[in-house]
Amino acid sequence: MENICLPSGFWAHGIRVEIKTQGKDLGLIISNPPSQFFGAFTQNSFAAAPVQYCKEVLKSGQKISHLVVNSGNANACTGPQGLLAVQETVKALRQGFPRAEGVLVASTGVIGHQLPLEKITQGLNSYPSLHTQTPNEDAFCEAILTTDLVKKETAQTLQFASGTVHLGGVCKGSGMIHPNMATMLAFITTDIDLPSHFQNQFLKIVEKSFNSISVDGDQSTNDTVFLLANGASGVSYTHLSPTEQAQFVEALQNCFISLAKQIAADGEGATKLVEIRVTGAASADEAQKIARQVSNSPLVKTALFGNDPNWGRIVASLGSLGLAIPQDHCRITLGDQILFDKGSPLPKDMPVLKKTLSAKEVVIGIDLQRGSSDWSFWTCDFSYDYVKINAEYHT
Amino acid sequence: MENICLPSGFWAHGIRVEIKTQGKDLGLIISNPPSQFFGAFTQNSFAAAPVQYCKEVLKSGQKISHLVVNSGNANACTGPQGLLAVQETVKALRQGFPRAEGVLVASTGVIGHQLPLEKITQGLNSYPSLHTQTPNEDAFCEAILTTDLVKKETAQTLQFASGTVHLGGVCKGSGMIHPNMATMLAFITTDIDLPSHFQNQFLKIVEKSFNSISVDGDQSTNDTVFLLANGASGVSYTHLSPTEQAQFVEALQNCFISLAKQIAADGEGATKLVEIRVTGAASADEAQKIARQVSNSPLVKTALFGNDPNWGRIVASLGSLGLAIPQDHCRITLGDQILFDKGSPLPKDMPVLKKTLSAKEVVIGIDLQRGSSDWSFWTCDFSYDYVKINAEYHT
Numbered sequence: 001m002e003n004i005c006l007p008s009g010f011w012a013h014g015i016r017v018e019i020k021t022q023g024k025d026l027g028l029i030i031s032n033p034p035s036q037f038f039g040a041f042t043q044n045s046f047a048a049a050p051v052q053y054c055k056e057v058l059k060s061g062q063k064i065s066h067l068v069v070n071s072g073n074a075n076a077c078t079g080p081q082g083l084l085a086v087q088e089t090v091k092a093l094r095q096g097f098p099r100a101e102g103v104l105v106a107s108t109g110v111i112g113h114q115l116p117l118e119k120i121t122q123g124l125n126s127y128p129s130l131h132t133q134t135p136n137e138d139a140f141c142e143a144i145l146t147t148d149l150v151k152k153e154t155a156q157t158l159q160f161a162s163g164t165v166h167l168g169g170v171c172k173g174s175g176m177i178h179p180n181m182a183t184m185l186a187f188i189t190t191d192i193d194l195p196s197h198f199q200n201q202f203l204k205i206v207e208k209s210f211n212s213i214s215v216d217g218d219q220s221t222n223d224t225v226f227l228l229a230n231g232a233s234g235v236s237y238t239h240l241s242p243t244e245q246a247q248f249v250e251a252l253q254n255c256f257i258s259l260a261k262q263i264a265a266d267g268e269g270a271t272k273l274v275e276i277r278v279t280g281a282a283s284a285d286e287a288q289k290i291a292r293q294v295s296n297s298p299l300v301k302t303a304l305f306g307n308d309p310n311w312g313r314i315v316a317s318l319g320s321l322g323l324a325i326p327q328d329h330c331r332i333t334l335g336d337q338i339l340f341d342k343g344s345p346l347p348k349d350m351p352v353l354k355k356t357l358s359a360k361e362v363v364i365g366i367d368l369q370r371g372s373s374d375w376s377f378w379t380c381d382f383s384y385d386y387v388k389i390n391a392e393y394h395t
Numbered sequence: 396m397e398n399i400c401l402p403s404g405f406w407a408h409g410i411r412v413e414i415k416t417q418g419k420d421l422g423l424i425i426s427n428p429p430s431q432f433f434g435a436f437t438q439n440s441f442a443a444a445p446v447q448y449c450k451e452v453l454k455s456g457q458k459i460s461h462l463v464v465n466s467g468n469a470n471a472c473t474g475p476q477g478l479l480a481v482q483e484t485v486k487a488l489r490q491g492f493p494r495a496e497g498v499l500v501a502s503t504g505v506i507g508h509q510l511p512l513e514k515i516t517q518g519l520n521s522y523p524s525l526h527t528q529t530p531n532e533d534a535f536c537e538a539i540l541t542t543d544l545v546k547k548e549t550a551q552t553l554q555f556a557s558g559t560v561h562l563g564g565v566c567k568g569s570g571m572i573h574p575n576m577a578t579m580l581a582f583i584t585t586d587i588d589l590p591s592h593f594q595n596q597f598l599k600i601v602e603k604s605f606n607s608i609s610v611d612g613d614q615s616t617n618d619t620v621f622l623l624a625n626g627a628s629g630v631s632y633t634h635l636s637p638t639e640q641a642q643f644v645e646a647l648q649n650c651f652i653s654l655a656k657q658i659a660a661d662g663e664g665a666t667k668l669v670e671i672r673v674t675g676a677a678s679a680d681e682a683q684k685i686a687r688q689v690s691n692s693p694l695v696k697t698a699l700f701g702n703d704p705n706w707g708r709i710v711a712s713l714g715s716l717g718l719a720i721p722q723d724h725c726r727i728t729l730g731d732q733i734l735f736d737k738g739s740p741l742p743k744d745m746p747v748l749k750k751t752l753s754a755k756e757v758v759i760g761i762d763l764q765r766g767s768s769d770w771s772f773w774t775c776d777f778s779y780d781y782v783k784i785n786a787e788y789h790t
Contacts (some may be wrong), residue, residue, distance in 0.1 A: 046714035046722055077710060079723070079738045111707035112740040221711055298693060298777075299785055306786030312506035315472060316616055319441035327441055327472070343474045345507040382693075383786075387779050390694055391701030 003137050003153035007166035007191035009033060009232030011135040014143030017123035019072030019109065019116055026123040027069045027143030029187065030131065034063035034101045035228035036194050038202040040210070042223035048076035050105040051222060053086045061196065062102030064228055066093055067187065070120060071146050071172075072109040074183060076221040085115040092121035096128040106224050108146055108172065108183040137170070144172045144185055147389075152262035154255045160244050163235040165192045167251060171259040173223075173266075183220035186210060186259055192248065193231030195238055201249060202227055209256035212288075213264040213378045214295040225256075264378040265360075269385030273361045274304055279374040280367045287375035290318045290366060294377075301382030307357040309348060311339035318366060325368060333365035398532050398548035402561035402586035404428060404627030406530045409538030412518035414467030414504065414511055421518040422464045422538030424582065425526065429458035429496045430623035431589050433597040435605070437618035443471035445500040446617060448481045456591065457497030459623055461488055462582065465515060466541050466567075467504040469578060471616040480510040487516035491523040501619050503541055503567065503578040532565070539567045539580055542784075547657035549650045555639050558630040560587045562646060566654045568618075568661075578615035581605060581654055587643065588626030590633055596644060597622055604651035607683075608659040608773045609690040620651075659773040660755075664780030668756045669699055674769040675762045682770035685713045685761060689772070696777030702752040704743060706734040713761060720763060728760035 004012050014027040039058045041051050057064075068089060075082045090103045107115070141151045156167045173184030210225050237248060265273040276294045281287035294300055297317040303310035311332045319325070328343035335356035338346050356362065399407050409422040434453045436446050452459075463484060470477045485498045502510070536546045551562045568579030605620050632643060660668040671689045676682035689695055692712040698705035706727045714720070723738035730751035733741050751757065 042715075043717040044711060044714040045716070045718055045720045046710050077707070077722070077735070077738065077740065111711070112735070221714060298781075302782050302785035305782065308786070312472070315441050316439060316506070319439040319616060321440070322438040323440055325440045328474070340472070340507075343472065345472065382782060384779055384782050386693075387697050387700065387777060387782055390697035391703070391778075 002168065003155050003170050004029060004140070004168040004187060004189045005135045005137050006155045006157070006168040007189045007230070007232070009191055009230045010168070010189045010228070011131065012140040013127070013130055013136045014139035014141070015123055015126065015130070017119040019070055019119060023145070024139055024143040025071045026120060027140040028127055029067040029140065029189070029228070031065055031189070031228050031230045033230050033232060034065040035230040036196060037062075037064040037102065037104070038194070038199050038227040038229070040203055040206040040225040042220060044221050046077060046221050048074055048107060048222045049078055049082035049086050050075055050107045051224060052083065054104050054106070054224065057102055057104060060102070064104055065101040066097060067104040067106070067226065067228070068093055068124070069106040069144055069185065070109070071144055073107060073113055073115050074109045074111050074222050075107040075115045077112045078114055081114055085117050088117055089120055089124070092124045096124055104226060106185050106222070106226070108144065108185055108222055111221065141170050144170070146172065147268070148172050148266055150262070150266055152259055152266070154258040156251055156255060158248060158251055160235055160240055162239060163233055165233050165235050165248065166190060167255050169255050169259050171263060173263045183222035184210065184263060185222070186225040188225070188227045188255060190227070190229045190252070191231065191233035192229055193236040193238075194229035198237065205249070205253045205256050208253060209260040212291070212376060213260045214292065261378050264380050267380035268389045269383040269387070270380030271305060271383055272359065272381050274379050274381060275361070275363045276366065276377045276379060277363055277374070278366045278368070278376070280369045280371055281373040281375070282368070282371040284373045284375060286323060287373045289321055289323070291375045291377035293321050294318055294364070294366065295379035298382055301379065304357065304362065304381040305383045307354055309334050309339055309353040309357065311345065314364065314366065315340060326370070329369045331365070331367040331369060333367070335363060397563065398550050398565050399424065399535070399563040399582060399584045400530045400532050401550045401552070401563040402584045402625070402627070404586055404625045405563070405584045405623070406526065407535040408522070408525055408531045409534035409536070410518055410521065410525070412514040414465055414514060418540070419534055419538040420466045421515060422535040423522055424462040424535065424584070424623070426460055426584070426623050426625045428625050428627060429460040430625040431591060432459040432497065432499070433589070433594050433622040433624070435598055435601040435620040437615060439616050441472060441616045443469055443502060443617045444473055444477035444481050445470055445502045446619060447478065449499050449501070449619065452497055452499060455497070459499055460496040461492060462499040462501070462621065462623070463488055463519070464501040464539055464580065465504070466539055468502060468508055468510050469504045469506050469617050470502040470510045471506045473507070473509055476509055480512050483512055484515055484519070487519045491519055499621060501580050501617070501621070503539065503580055503617055506616065536565050539565070541567065542663070543567050543661055545657070545661055547654055547661070549653040551646055551650060553643060553646055555630055555635055557634060558628055560628050560630050560643070561585065562650050564650050564654050566658060568658045578617035579605065579658060580617070581620040583620070583622045583650060585622070585624045586626065586628035587624055588631040589624035593632065600644070600648045600651050603648060604655040607686070607771060608655045609687065656773050659775050662775035663784045664778040664782070665775030666700060666778055667754065667776050669774050669776065670756070670758045671761065671772045671774060672758055672769070673761045673763070673771070675764045675766055676768040676770070677763070677766040679768045679770060681718060682768045684716055684718070686770045686772035688716050689713055689759070689761065690774035693777055696774065699752065699757065700776040700778045702749055704729050704734060704748040704752065706740065709759065709761065710735060721765070724764045726760070726762040726764060728762070730758060
């Protein structure tokens with residue numbers, strides 16, 4: 001399956017420079033023509049050096065020709081030396097590609113260790129000759145993985161009156177946070193031409209997708225989502241009809257949600273993907289708060305692992321936000337079955353519920369029946385393996 | 396060890412009325428003279444029927460002569476019938492004790508099932524004759540337990556110029572939330588005379604103790620803390636010297652913290668008690684937020700279970716609050732060892748750290764070095780047994 005190189009004008013590859021104990025660990029995306037760039041970053045106060053650097057690039061409004069990413073070292077909590085290492089990485093890239101415009105850098109891996117700069121600069125030296133070859137998206141995907149069990153990718157083609165537009169994306173991450181080995185990185189490419197003010201729309205889509213998943217409720221020092229739009233298709237978003245613009249935004253949101261769901265499904269120790277679908281809320285903010293709260297509840301997540309239709313834990317979790325939700329207006333569903341309605345529990349068809357809970361994808365509905373706003377969060381169950389992975393990992 | 400009956404004028408007992416599958420499940424405290432009453436309740440929007448009732452009693456300012464508590468049924472999410480059941484309980488109590496003044500009711504146990512009212516009223520009928528016997532604090536303690544592995548109690552005696560004052564307390568709970576079997580209930584008695592405006596001071600102490608523990612970060616529909624002060628010692632708080640008043644408040648806070656720590660240490664699946672001690676914060680609010688955030692992090696808690704001095708997870712967790720904390724001002728300690736300081740990691744003495752982490756009590760220090768406020772939270776580690784207890788429990 002094609003992903004980030006499906007849109008015209010993108011090239012990607014990955015090589016091994018021995019930062020990780022095995023596998024490829026240095027990837028590069030080249031955009032020709034250079035891309036308008038949209039970014040969303042971790043809100044963590046301890047944002048890693050590459051995140052601090054890329055925020056400045058975003059402010060500068062530069063177009064992006066190259067994106068360097070390494071796995072095996074997060075370059076986080078590394079002080080001034082870490083920031084210097086990012087600058088040296090960019091410098092090394094420019095030596096091999098003298099006509100480079102804006103350069104982005106992303107890292108994922110262990111925290112609190114200085115970046116092995118020599119390995120990275122030597123690796124970057126080999127890219128100019130590699131660039132003469134065909135792109136290798138699989139190699140790029142491998143170069144960004146850490147504890148992920150599966151590759152996460154998506155692609156879509158859209159037909160507009162003015163031409164054909166492609167979307168492609170890859171991401172990595174098996175926990176919102178896992179600061180010693182993982183983080184969430186997502187790279188989405190498109191050959192449409194996007195105006196810089198699309199950033200607001202981009203952030204809204206991020207909110208509905210990557211910011212609406214949870215494995216363990218925390219966030220990493222390195223979380224980053226990049227969208228690169230190089231306009232190589234000749235189609236301009238600004239010149240699309242309003243209907244076509246809405247169509248593009250929806251397709252982009254579907255790509256983001258697809259990638260986000262793949263991360264939640266591959267959550268550490270996860271045996272199933274769970275959607276917490278809040279409807280009938282008084283506001284989007286209320287719906288989002290409740291969806292997030294229930295998604296993060298260890299009690300709800302362990303019950304899901306145990307295939308127990310434990311609506312009491314769901315009610316208690318959403319109630320613990322202290323919002324003014326009338327008890328007698330809330331309906332909890334599991335698949336098609338109503339578990340709790342109008343303040344009272346309903347009889348349970350256990351064989352049906354067990355079957356619903358045993359599936360790879362489970363939908364829990366929370367209908368507040370007091371408005372028209374909704375929000376979905378995607379999470380996973382909480383298993384013995386989650387504890388095993390995180391207790392046995394040693395720094 | 397004596398607890399709630401150490402202060403003069405309190406009597407307590409517990410009997411079995413077969414709400415639970417085994418053990419005592421209906422307890423009674425009698426205060427003679429009746430007590431000034433201070434209460435703190437769950438903020439959960441789905442507060443159980445007895446909580447809704449007791450909030451009204453608190454508003455009325457009545458003195459309390461009787462406190463009825465049952466385990467095995469939470470009387471939560473039970474609608475109007477649940478509220479009626481509380482009223483019937485109070486009525487039954489008054490039939491046996493016609494001179495009763497204010498009556499409090501508390502429940503803990505399964506959610507979403509109507510209270511077995513007949514068992515409770517029959518049980519209450521047997522209390523007037525039982526009341527002629529000596530109190531039995533152990534029986535009361537047993538009557539409030541659900542999944543707790545150990546009994547939790549405290550007692551203290553204070554000498555003031557005007558006389559001797561006693562404090563006693565018991566509590567139950569092995570998770571801040573565990574809505575199908577558990578909740579946190581705490582009952583503290585004292586024979587000092589306290590003015591009604593002590594409620595604010597009481598709430599501050601609750602904030603520093605019962606609201607500063609976390610097993611899984613959620614809160615139950617039934618959480619309640621009651622302080623009963625009957626004045627039987629002849630000592631009045633209002634007439635104490637300022638130094639003595641401060642002494643009493645400190646002793647009361649120590650009692651509350653002692654009980655709260657006993658709950659965290661008995662957290663579901665816990666192998667150790669962990670204090671997250673934030674110091675040097677710009678405000679108490681900042682210190683409290685950080686202490687709570689780190690206490691609730693599943694990644695920090697699994698690392699503690701694995702005896703891993705994983706400061707990266709601590710830094711990432713506190714950073715994820717998005718507070719404006721300068722990276723180079725934060726110091727993380729484990730016991731006496733500094734793990735991270737001025738934005739960089741320090742060399743680790745692994746044998747010493749492993750020994751510190753293997754103890755039954757572990758202190759993690761987070762010194763923000765930018766102010767003089769501090770806050771401690773008590774939590775426990777996150778083990779296989781936590782998942783086992785909560786995944787294997789079936790509704």
